[in-house]
Amino acid sequence: MEKYICYLSLGANLGDRLGTIRQAVEMLDNTEKIHVKCVSSMYETPPWGKLDQPPFINGAAAVETDMPPLELLAACQQIEKKLGRVRHEHWGARTIDIDLLYIPGVQLAEAELVLPHPYMLERSFVLVPLAEIAPELVLANGMTAVQCRNRLDDRFSIVKAGKA
DSSP states (O other): OOOEEEEEEEEEOSSSHHHHHHHHHHHHHTSTTEEEEEEOEEEEEOOOSSOSSOOEEEEEEEEEEOSOHHHHHHHHHHHHHHTTOOOOSTTOOOSOEEEEEEOTTOOEEOSSOEESOTTGGGOHHHHHHHHHHOTTOBOTTSSBHHHHHHTOGGGGGOEEEEEO
């Protein structure tokens, strides 16, 4: 299978948020068939969806792989599990979250995975870091990551929090 670039979102709001994301990036890069090409700055962001929880640290990464998308998802979920992720509630607090956002040219609608990510264009915590690492990436709506980011008013509530 040919290699492709997949864009990921990483987030955490429990424990050592930045440290856990750093570990997740390292584990991704150490996974056979996955090479981390670049990682955005990390941003402290307010919760989204379920508001009664601590703020998140969020970032984005581009990985090169030849894994099929569902295999890549399984690899990401294994890393989440190793880092203590427990799935209690939808959009709830978590030690780590790794979401597959976008693979250019790939559309998928499976029970386990929808690509492009269905909420990607609504979330500043996704688009701010994604636009940092791939500003000219043309997303599902034909607009670039920067253009999509600039449409969201809450992008100003996101504060840079360091590097992964």
